[in-house]
Amino acid sequence: MDSFIPIAICFLLPVLIVAIVFAFKSYEVRKKTELLAKALEHGENVDTEKLIKSLSHKEKSVRQKLYGKMTSGLVLSFIGISLIAIGCSDISLDDFILFGYIFLALGLAFVASFFFGKYYLAKEIEKQDNMVE
Numbered sequence: 001m002d003s004f005i006p007i008a009i010c011f012l013l014p015v016l017i018v019a020i021v022f023a024f025k026s027y028e029v030r031k032k033t034e035l036l037a038k039a040l041e042h043g044e045n046v047d048t049e050k051l052i053k054s055l056s057h058k059e060k061s062v063r064q065k066l067y068g069k070m071t072s073g074l075v076l077s078f079i080g081i082s083l084i085a086i087g088c089s090d091i092s093l094d095d096f097i098l099f100g101y102i103f104l105a106l107g108l109a110f111v112a113s114f115f116f117g118k119y120y121l122a123k124e125i126e127k128q129d130n131m132v133e
Helices: 004-041 048-055 062-089 094-120 122-132
Strands: none
Touching (some): 062 094, 062 122
């Protein structure tokens, strides 16, 4: 029973997160197609270019991708620090310390990736910012 909690945190939680994201995406596509079907039923004129743009996946900018890495890194680091603190407070929860170090290492890797990406991709970020203006 003691090993169930770390297994649930490390394996079941990511599966649950992926399932929620997938369900949200499919819900979004289903609502758009229902809207299109209703518009066609009522004889509305539908612009196909706008329709294709709205249904296609929008590419994130370099800046958005970098800040996504920073957010992921901070969340994983916080989770890692929390697991280490929980593991240190009780001797019987040594598994928490191990998983805490794993999450902390992953979080710090994402944060480092953010700073390296910000440094090495500064020209591309500036170019994209100029294109938007």
